[in-house]
Amino acid sequence: MKILFRLALVAALAGVVWWGWGKLFPKDEEVIRQRVNRVAALITFDGKEGNFAKVANVEEFANLFDMEVEVVVDTPGYAQQILTGRTDLRQQAFAVRSAISSLEVKFLDLNVTVDPNRTNATVLLTGQAKMPKERDGFVQELKFILRKVEGKWLIYRVETVRTLT
Amino acid sequence: MSPDLSRLISPATKARPDGSVAGSTVNSDATPSPSWLRRLILGRNPRFTLIRAGVLALTAFIVFRFILIPVRVTGGSMEPTYHDRRVNFINQLAYRSHEPRRGDVVGVRFAGRSVMLLKRVVGLPGELIGFSNGRVTVNGRPLDEPYVKLPSDWNRYPVQLGPEDYFVVGDNRSMPIENHTFGICKRERILGRTLL
Numbered sequence: 001m002k003i004l005f006r007l008a009l010v011a012a013l014a015g016v017v018w019w020g021w022g023k024l025f026p027k028d029e030e031v032i033r034q035r036v037n038r039v040a041a042l043i044t045f046d047g048k049e050g051n052f053a054k055v056a057n058v059e060e061f062a063n064l065f066d067m068e069v070e071v072v073v074d075t076p077g078y079a080q081q082i083l084t085g086r087t088d089l090r091q092q093a094f095a096v097r098s099a100i101s102s103l104e105v106k107f108l109d110l111n112v113t114v115d116p117n118r119t120n121a122t123v124l125l126t127g128q129a130k131m132p133k134e135r136d137g138f139v140q141e142l143k144f145i146l147r148k149v150e151g152k153w154l155i156y157r158v159e160t161v162r163t164l165t
Numbered sequence: 166m167s168p169d170l171s172r173l174i175s176p177a178t179k180a181r182p183d184g185s186v187a188g189s190t191v192n193s194d195a196t197p198s199p200s201w202l203r204r205l206i207l208g209r210n211p212r213f214t215l216i217r218a219g220v221l222a223l224t225a226f227i228v229f230r231f232i233l234i235p236v237r238v239t240g241g242s243m244e245p246t247y248h249d250r251r252v253n254f255i256n257q258l259a260y261r262s263h264e265p266r267r268g269d270v271v272g273v274r275f276a277g278r279s280v281m282l283l284k285r286v287v288g289l290p291g292e293l294i295g296f297s298n299g300r301v302t303v304n305g306r307p308l309d310e311p312y313v314k315l316p317s318d319w320n321r322y323p324v325q326l327g328p329e330d331y332f333v334v335g336d337n338r339s340m341p342i343e344n345h346t347f348g349i350c351k352r353e354r355i356l357g358r359t360l361l
Contacts, residue, residue, distance in 0.1 A: 076343065076346070077343045077344065108275075108276070108277060108279040108280060109275070109276040109277020109278065109279050109280075110276075111276060111277070124276045125276045125277075126275040126276040126277060126279060126280050128280065135239075136239040136240065139275065139280050141275045141276050142276075161276075162348075163273065163275055163282065163346075163350070163354070164273070164282070164333065164346060164347060164348035164349060164350050165348050165349045165350075
């Protein structure tokens with residue numbers, strides 16, 4: 001009985017160490033996943049967001065992207081739109097917050113692929129956006145391309161993916 | 166359906182030779198005792214009940230995770246075959262033995278399985294698919310589609326499908342063509358066929 005108890009204790013300790021190690025030194029895939037999910041969290045806003053919070057959130061949002069980021073939006077029925085640079089992105093984020101009262105964005109099914117050299121990564125995901133009074137929202141498949149700049153993963157390209165061509 | 170009174174008696178009570186019971190008396194008007202409720206919830210043998218519940222949970226997990234994906238239809242692109250808000254299942258084993266067939270209603274995935282498109286297969290690999298006066302054309306010939314009930318005036322130049330391509334479209338062709346999501350999808354995106 002004593003041995004069993006000790007074994008269980010050792011197993012529990014090993015589990016805690018393993019969990020702690022993962023938290024302290026997360027894998028690149030996990031860091032990228034958190035970063036991309038943070039984008040969704042920062043795009044999301046509601047009517048209660050104050051001016052300071054708005055500026056802080058947009059600033060944090062913009063800092064997740066590379067200075068030379070390119071966002072290519074190509075959805076059926078609309079003309080292709082391209083945003084270039086962090087400043088452009090920041091302005092668009094402010095414009096969206098001024099145009100609508102709330103927006104809820106979720107990123108689902110994140111598929112993270114890190115290149116063997118661990119400096120570039122691709123994330124394929126399904127984006128779901130819901131505006132006020134919309135029942136179902138809008139769904140779009142997206143591709144994020146990230147690169148490691150001074151130890152930090154930054155998004156340098158976002159493009160829409162056509163599920164059906 | 167009166168409950169079997171002998172089973173309401175706790176094991177601590179003893180039956181007398183005349184059939185009466187020592188200890189607390191039991192009558193059919195009495196409210197269900199905690200032991201009755203306990204048995205209803207846990208069964209005669211709580212250990213077996215626990216095992217049964219575990220097996221049931223595991224079976225449900227395997228079935229709804231790997232075989233039948235529960236989906237809720239949103240939007241009207243599959244009207245009148247599938248109405249908005251209707252619940253259905255995508256059978257992931259449907260194409261284990263054969264490839265998707267014309268007329269099948271399939272689930273087409275986005276980046277994963279959380280959200281998918283529900284569309285009908287009208288074009289198979291290698292075919293030339295187009296729309297002419299609201300009718301699908303396969304290699305230049307109009308396709309008979311009894312499931313399309315709503316009028317349509319769609320026109321679209323034919324497209325050639327590759328060896329891994331399927332052409333999928335909704336049954337509701339009465340909406341403007343630019344508002345309808347349809348087109349070529351790769352085989353790898355087709356998760357399975359609708360069950361209902």
